[in-house]
Amino acid sequence: xxxxxxALRNLKRRPIRTSLSILGIGLAVGSALALISLSRSxxxxxxDGMDEMGDDLIVMQxxxxxxxxxxxxxxxxxxxxxxxxxxxxxxxxxxxxxxGPDKSIIALGWPDxxxxxxxxPLREGRVPEAAERRVAVLGDTAAASLGKKPGDExxxxxxxxxxxxxxxxxxxxxxxxxxxxxxxxxxASYRPRxxxxxxxxxxHRSGRLELRHAREAIxxxxxxxxxxxxxxxxxxxxxxxxxxxSLAVSIIAVAMSALNVLNALxxxxxxxxREIGIFAAIGxxxxxxxxxxVIEGIMMCAIGCVLGVLLSLLSAVAFPYIPAIGNLISFKPxxxxxxxxxxxxxxxxxxxxxxxxxxxxxxxxxxxxxxL
Amino acid sequence: xxxxxxxxxxxxxxxxxxxxxxxxxxxxxxDGGAIAALKNVDLQIEAGDLVxxxxxxxxxxxxxVNLLCGIDYPSAGTVLWEGRPVRSQQGWTRLRxxxxxxxxxxxxxxxxxxxxxNVELALLGRGMPxxxxxxxxxxxxxxxxxxxxxxxxxxxxxxxxxxxxxxxxAIVNEPKLLLADEPTGNLDSSSAANVTDLIFxxxxxxxxxxxxxxxxxxxxxxxxxxxxxxxGAIVQNAAHAAWPAEPAATP
Numbered sequence: 001x002x003x004x005x006x007a008l009r010n011l012k013r014r015p016i017r018t019s020l021s022i023l024g025i026g027l028a029v030g031s032a033l034a035l036i037s038l039s040r041s042x043x044x045x046x047x048d049g050m051d052e053m054g055d056d057l058i059v060m061q062x063x064x065x066x067x068x069x070x071x072x073x074x075x076x077x078x079x080x081x082x083x084x085x086x087x088x089x090x091x092x093x094x095x096x097x098x099x100g101p102d103k104s105i106i107a108l109g110w111p112d113x114x115x116x117x118x119x120x121p122l123r124e125g126r127v128p129e130a131a132e133r134r135v136a137v138l139g140d141t142a143a144a145s146l147g148k149k150p151g152d153e154x155x156x157x158x159x160x161x162x163x164x165x166x167x168x169x170x171x172x173x174x175x176x177x178x179x180x181x182x183x184x185x186x187x188a189s190y191r192p193r194x195x196x197x198x199x200x201x202x203x204h205r206s207g208r209l210e211l212r213h214a215r216e217a218i219x220x221x222x223x224x225x226x227x228x229x230x231x232x233x234x235x236x237x238x239x240x241x242x243x244x245x246s247l248a249v250s251i252i253a254v255a256m257s258a259l260n261v262l263n264a265l266x267x268x269x270x271x272x273x274r275e276i277g278i279f280a281a282i283g284x285x286x287x288x289x290x291x292x293x294v295i296e297g298i299m300m301c302a303i304g305c306v307l308g309v310l311l312s313l314l315s316a317v318a319f320p321y322i323p324a325i326g327n328l329i330s331f332k333p334x335x336x337x338x339x340x341x342x343x344x345x346x347x348x349x350x351x352x353x354x355x356x357x358x359x360x361x362x363x364x365x366x367x368x369x370x371x372l
Numbered sequence: 373x374x375x376x377x378x379x380x381x382x383x384x385x386x387x388x389x390x391x392x393x394x395x396x397x398x399x400x401x402x403d404g405g406a407i408a409a410l411k412n413v414d415l416q417i418e419a420g421d422l423v424x425x426x427x428x429x430x431x432x433x434x435x436x437v438n439l440l441c442g443i444d445y446p447s448a449g450t451v452l453w454e455g456r457p458v459r460s461q462q463g464w465t466r467l468r469x470x471x472x473x474x475x476x477x478x479x480x481x482x483x484x485x486x487x488x489x490n491v492e493l494a495l496l497g498r499g500m501p502x503x504x505x506x507x508x509x510x511x512x513x514x515x516x517x518x519x520x521x522x523x524x525x526x527x528x529x530x531x532x533x534x535x536x537x538x539x540x541x542a543i544v545n546e547p548k549l550l551l552a553d554e555p556t557g558n559l560d561s562s563s564a565a566n567v568t569d570l571i572f573x574x575x576x577x578x579x580x581x582x583x584x585x586x587x588x589x590x591x592x593x594x595x596x597x598x599x600x601x602x603x604g605a606i607v608q609n610a611a612h613a614a615w616p617a618e619p620a621a622t623p
């Protein structure tokens with residue numbers, strides 16, 4: 001028998017309370033992991049989608065709060081294309097567009113001559129032909145979710161489009177989009193000759209110097225910023241808000257689990273006041289008595305954390321099968337995400353255990369032994 | 373007077389001549405002075421003494437015992453261990469871990485632990501290796517006649533057996549002083565006789581100092597000296613007929 005054995009006995013002494021406390025910690029850790037992981041996954045999925053398009057730089061209106069929020073005059077595309085060292089440029093109008101009475105979809109409008117059309121990985125059908133109007137290519141997830149196939153009609157922004165192809169992108173964000181000719185989207189959204197972003201490829205994409213020169217040249221055109229996909233996402237206000245909310249909710253969840261441990265241990269030590277008096281009477285030091293209580297808290301926390309991680313991994317497996325979640329984001333808890341959440345949970349649980357432990361050893365042994 | 377050092381620590385010439393434990397002008401008041409459990413008590417207990425503390429309920433016996441083992445603190449006065457004042461909680465903890473064993477009327481065993489584990493608890497406080505703890509606890513339990521009960525939960529034992537476990541726990545660290553606070557108070561007469569026989573036998577064989585708190589004058593008479601307490605003051609401190617019935621020996 002040692003301090004760990006003693007702590008285990010004490011936890012087993014009140015199995016229901018111990019189980020509920022552990023469950024509380026598990027749910028808190030699981031929720032924190034899920035929330036942070038989800039917010040990161042949304043960002044990662046968007047980044048993956050941008051990477052799949054193969055951009056070196058993304059040009060947006062200067063000061064735009066997010067990728068949907070800025071508008072650039074379409075002629076800017078030609079001015080960027082004329083910059084030396086830039087090999088490919090495509091304008092894009094991007095927006096959430098209603099499709100039917102209760103659904104909306106991310107719609108991208110590309111000019112007829114855009115190189116992006118040539119890069120669409122078609123699963124079936126085709127891409128729009130030059131000057132073809134009111135046609136659309138759906139990502140496979142969007143097609144499945146809307147129940148559309150080539151030849152079907154699709155309502156977008158109150159206009160009718162004909163589905164001519166189904167794309168087979170690999171990233172979740174791109175799989176859920178609809179691609180239409182730029183001019184159609186501009187008309188349907190009342191944004192003639194406006195685009196939201198410009199995709200740019202530079203000649204030597206691995207060269208930092210070339211990239212910097214291209215960026216400086218683009219920004220010199222005025223009222224635009226040129227950024228990498230990472231920079232765009234890091235500056236995106238929507239993602240910043242999402243991450244802040246996730247972090248705040250996670251901190252609250254983990255803090256509540258620490259309070260749970262605190263409550264369980266305060267009650268346990270109160271019930272065992274006499275026992276703590278016995279330990280003191282037979283010569284246990286205050287440190288050893290405190291350790292015996294803190295070990296109980298750590299054990300509850302450790303089991304709760306394992307449960308929480310298992311719950312989050314289970315969510316990672318289950319969420320893709322839930323269309324409302326799986327069609328929009330991929331959920332990937334990683335070691336880099338789990339470690340700080342567990343560190344926070346452990347730190348708070350230790351703090352939560354220290355208080356009842358300190359309270360227990362403050363009492364005179366004679367007084368503790370008088371307690372029933 | 374005694375040579376003064378902190379917390380009964382370190383050795384010195386005075387330790388050989390000083391009483392094992394001494395109370396100097398000890399008072400203990402509660403509720404801001406409304407209740408005086410002990411009033412200016414002076415007492416010296418020599419090493420090897422067998423002392424009974426007797427008195428009516430509420431006379432201050434338990435308060436005195438609590439102060440003699442440091443589980444309570446005096447409101448005034450000093451407790452000296454082998455001539456040195458013990459002032460800090462750490463000092464008392466160290467003494468209870470190494471030099472003072474306590475047997476309570478209500479056993480004060482840990483209900484969730486087995487007989488062997490309860491005794492081991494006292495050794496766990498010393499940071500002794502597990503195997504050594506187990507061996508030593510088992511040896512002491514054999515000595516108090518609980519060989520066949522090692523792995524029983526203490527809740528499964530009779531009152532007399534529980535008190536034997538408490539005695540084993542109190543002596544497992546080979547203390548210099550055994551404090552027994554009404555150890556037979558919760559036992560039937562047969563168990564009480566066995567337990568007191570055991571306590572006197574152990575003290576006789578080891579030369580351990582015994583302070584026995586009791587209501588029972590007959591039991592008190594088995595000690596070499598009786599201290600009678602009334603209203604928080606010592607009213608009698610008298611020697612009985614010469615002890616021992618058995619020759620003193622080291623274990």
